Amino acid sequence: MHVKLKLFASLRNGRFKEKTLDIKEGSTLIELLQQLGIEKEAVAILLVNGRDGEFRQELKEGDVVSVFPPLGGG
Amino acid sequence: MPGHLRNIGTLTPDEQKKIQKAKVCIVGCGGLGGYVVEMLARLGVGCLTVVDGDSFEESNLNRQILADTASLGRNKAITAQERVRLINPGVKVNAFSRYLSRDNSREILAGHDLVIDALDDIDTRFLLQETAEELNTVVVHAAVESWYGQVCTIFPGDRSLDRIYPNQRSLKKNYTNNSFTPALVAAIQVGEALKVLIGRGNILRKRVLYVDLLEQEYHFIELET
Numbered sequence: 001m002h003v004k005l006k007l008f009a010s011l012r013n014g015r016f017k018e019k020t021l022d023i024k025e026g027s028t029l030i031e032l033l034q035q036l037g038i039e040k041e042a043v044a045i046l047l048v049n050g051r052d053g054e055f056r057q058e059l060k061e062g063d064v065v066s067v068f069p070p071l072g073g074g
Numbered sequence: 075m076p077g078h079l080r081n082i083g084t085l086t087p088d089e090q091k092k093i094q095k096a097k098v099c100i101v102g103c104g105g106l107g108g109y110v111v112e113m114l115a116r117l118g119v120g121c122l123t124v125v126d127g128d129s130f131e132e133s134n135l136n137r138q139i140l141a142d143t144a145s146l147g148r149n150k151a152i153t154a155q156e157r158v159r160l161i162n163p164g165v166k167v168n169a170f171s172r173y174l175s176r177d178n179s180r181e182i183l184a185g186h187d188l189v190i191d192a193l194d195d196i197d198t199r200f201l202l203q204e205t206a207e208e209l210n211t212v213v214v215h216a217a218v219e220s221w222y223g224q225v226c227t228i229f230p231g232d233r234s235l236d237r238i239y240p241n242q243r244s245l246k247k248n249y250t251n252n253s254f255t256p257a258l259v260a261a262i263q264v265g266e267a268l269k270v271l272i273g274r275g276n277i278l279r280k281r282v283l284y285v286d287l288l289e290q291e292y293h294f295i296e297l298e299t
Contacts, residue, residue, distance in 0.1 A: 008293070009222040009286055017289075040241045045282065045295055052237070052298050068284055068295070070242045071217040071224050073249030074102045074194035074256075 001025055001061040003032070008068045011038065029065065030055035044070035077162060078118040089272040090118060096271050097121040099186040101174050101202055103150040104128070105251055106216055107192030108140040109260035110267075115158040117268060121166040122158060125182055126150035127173035137253045174198055179205040188267055191215040192260070194249060196242050203228060203235045212270050216263040219249045221288035223259035226297075227266045227277045237297045238282060255287060 006018045015036060023032060033043065033055075045068040046053040053065065081090055096119050100107050103126040111124055128150050134141035138150075145153045155169035170182055174193070179201055183189055189206050191213050193199050199215065206213045206228075213228040215235065228234045239245075262283065269275040284293045 008284065008291075010220065041245060043241055044239060045237065045284075046240075047295070050296070068293075069222075070196070070239055070245065071219040071222050071249075072194065072196050072199075072239075072242070072245065072247060073217060073219045073251050074104055074106045074192045 001059075003059050003061075003063045003065060005032065005036075006064065006066045008066065009071070011042065011067055011069050023059065027059055028055065029053055029057050029059060032059065032065065033067070038067065042069055044068050077116075077164075081117060085117075085268075085272065089274070093268070093271050094118055094120040096188070097123070097186045098188045098190065098267060098271075099123040099125065099183055100154075100190040100192055101125045101182075101198075102190075102192035102194065103140060103154040104134065104192065104194060105137045105256035106218060106260045106263065107150075107190070108138050108154065109257055110190050110192055110264055111154045111158060112139060112161070113261065113264040114267065115161045115165050115167075117264070118162065119165065119271070121168075123168040123170065123182070123186065124151045124154040124158075125170040125172070125174055126154070127171060137251050137256050139257075174202060176201060180209070183209055183211065186211055188270055189213045190263065190267060192263075196239050196245050199239070200235055200243070203233065207231060207233070214263050214266045214270065216259050218251060218255045218259050220251065221255060221286060223255050223262075223285045223287075224282050225259060225262045225266060225278055225285075226282045227270060227279050229279060232280060234280065234282075234297055255285075258287070259285065 047066040130141045149171040151169040158167040207230045282295045
């Protein structure tokens with residue numbers, strides 16, 4: 001199945017801005033992120049189709065996932 | 075005072091009077107906080123409390139407006155206090171040359187109309203959110219790193235940081251930064267603070283403005299409650 005992954009800010013470094021990925025049925029969000037070497041700690045705001053996503057959430061065909069990294073400096 | 079005449083138009087005379095009576099606490103006087111203090115003093119906010127336990131060092135010179143060859147080695151809150159006095163002696167300014175902690179956060183934050191989160195430590199940001207909620211005070215949060223920044227205005231009970239940093243408790247990091255991202259993000263933060271104080275305009279409540287100056291992208295992210 002296909003999902004669209006949108007990465008923001010520093011998560012794009014060495015990866016991409018936006019890509020449609022072919023993943024196996026029943027994959028979870030955390031599995032998708034791990035395939036790209038994105039650790040939990042590097043994920044702040046996580047959206048699926050514009051709504052709050054969960055790491056354990058199973059993805060569905062056509063889902064759009066958006067991932068923003070944390071910013072902490074002042 | 076005549077120094078505020080040019081504010082009129084942005085603010086009504088009544089709003090100017092209102093902010094002259096306002097008390098704002100700025101926690102963190104580094105990259106963001108230095109600019110926030112400068113802008114709030116020039117707006118004529120009547121009472122500022124500046125909080126920072128840290129002292130200026132050379133690595134701050136690339137971005138912190140209060141860091142210069144004269145302030146190296148000096149406490150950031152005290153330096154901010156002196157800066158405000160130079161700009162506008164009519165502003166009452168209290169300085170706490172300590173880090174915000176569980177032992178002092180209520181004492182420091184109590185009695186303010188608004189709190190500015192200009193910290194660089196995520197755990198302390200959560201402490202600020204918690205204490206401000208107990209005191210029924212609004213927090214204007216901002217954070218910066220490299221080309222990126224974010225701003226969110228948090229009302230008591232919103233607990234927006236829980237959504238902004240869901241996996242980042244105890245995350246310790248040295249953040250890279252530059253001269254321009256903190257200046258821009260601090261300006262947005264001050265605009266938010268001003269709107270909360272005067273009760274006018276559209277604020278970033280339950281949504282985050284996430285700025286990417288490299289790709290020139292400005293995202294408004296709705297936070298669910």
